[in-house]
Amino acid sequence: MNAPKVVVVGSGPAGTRCAETLALAGLRPIVIDENSNNGGQIYRRQPENFVRTYSQLYGSESDKAAAVHSDFDSIRDKIDYRSDTLAWAVSENTLFAAERGRSVEIPFDALVLCTGASERVMPTLGWNYAGNYSLGGAQIALKSQGCAIGSNIVFMGTGPLLYLVASQYIKAGANVAAVLDTSTVWDSLAALPKLLAMPSMLWTGLGLIKTIRAARVPIVHGVQPLEITGSGDAGVNAVTYRDKRGHAHTLECDAVALGYHLRSETQLADLAGCAFSFDRRSRQWIADIDDKSRGAANVYMAGDGARIRGADAAEVSGRLTALTLLLDLGYAVDEKEIKRLRSLHARYERFANGVTRAFPWPIEHVRNLPNDAIVCRCEAVSVGELRDASRGKQADEINRAKAFSRVGMGRCQGRFCGIAAAEIIADATQTPLAEVGRIRSQAPVRPLPIAVEQ
């Protein structure tokens, strides 16, 4: 029997641990990542000619970053690693990829999707101006390029990344005008019992707040973002928000970093035939995964691409998924190890549920967005146009509303507007959010460079 062909998409913490476990069992997995380097989002590597140390780059997580990088390096000759390779479609046991300008078809016996997460964003009036960036984008500018997104920056949204990236900017010497959080202090208190599942992580989080406060940067809880002002020519010049007492405030700035926690990158899973269910806790659609981490017959999922559980959980989930896959393929596996990893993962899960509770998606703010706010940045569709299209055409299902309004039809395929658009349609048509559905994924999952040879 030939060794089974396993393809792992993603070389972040989940993909790294998955590939490592498969390689140590004697398989030679193909590992694909569209980035030029391994490490994923959290342990993103800087270009070779940069000289910052691990502790400068990854702070409290530097030992883990170093371990993930060096363990990946040590299996390089046992895996078939293809960087700069975008997996853009899946069908019938074949993965379609664009490998450095060349189109390739990769047959597989099993596929493991470790595709990670991207930002969940709430639109705000004026978020289409130049100078608005996702929080993750702001972090990438700093981590992999040593740059700040502006010279006076407002951080607005909610979630752990809001505090993490703001504190990283402060440590790097950037000028941070304020951290504006839509969540309230009550949200954090309500989440506390679950957050205590991982005291060390809670401690790290409190450390971030300390760093921000020590720099005398104001942290405001319970805000309602009103407007990002500016001009089409010069971009952002200020942020206006309402505080919890109802007073409006304006802060001058030349850049805004926006983000409301994360969403799983699930397009490939969708194309591979995985089923999805609506998750009430996070108000998102998540892939149905069985107890073997399978989303479809031979399609496995691990890390934040399956469930938003954070980087440490992603490592555990990558290992666990590899072990259950090996078991399915008939390899002998240490079942005790599977048990141990499962119970560790359950603790991370409890903590992650606490994070979701502490930083809720601001439903009311989304539903109350003004008509003139842009909801889809790709196609410049306004909230009013979306409301009209969904009411007028009775389009209470998102793919129908998409056809009428062009929301989600643009180049990002609804990655950055789909969640907010569904909320607005649900409100405009008085439909339960779960019934509005989710935008169907289409190949290619990201636009291909035109130069890709067929």
Added chain:
Amino acid sequence: MNGARFTRLAEQDRQTVTFFVNGQAIEALEGDTLLVAILAAKDHVRQSEFGDGNRAGFCLMGSCQDCWVTSESGERIKACSTRIVAEMRIVTETVNLK
């Protein structure tokens, strides 16, 4: 054209690389992405096709597609996911066709 959008905070002792935006020579640093190279000198990389003004990218991770620029020879390039190369010639002032 207005000033720089991005501020360099670290890693500034790198070799410089000269490239061209709308015919004007600009110095970037080796290891920059094309997006950073442009925004360390200018405040946008393209105009929205829908008339709502200039754009300067959003996600920096290849997902949002807001940073496409065009080379003088007409090739479309995703600026946040492309490493700067000396002598690259970029146009940011034409309306991108989809």
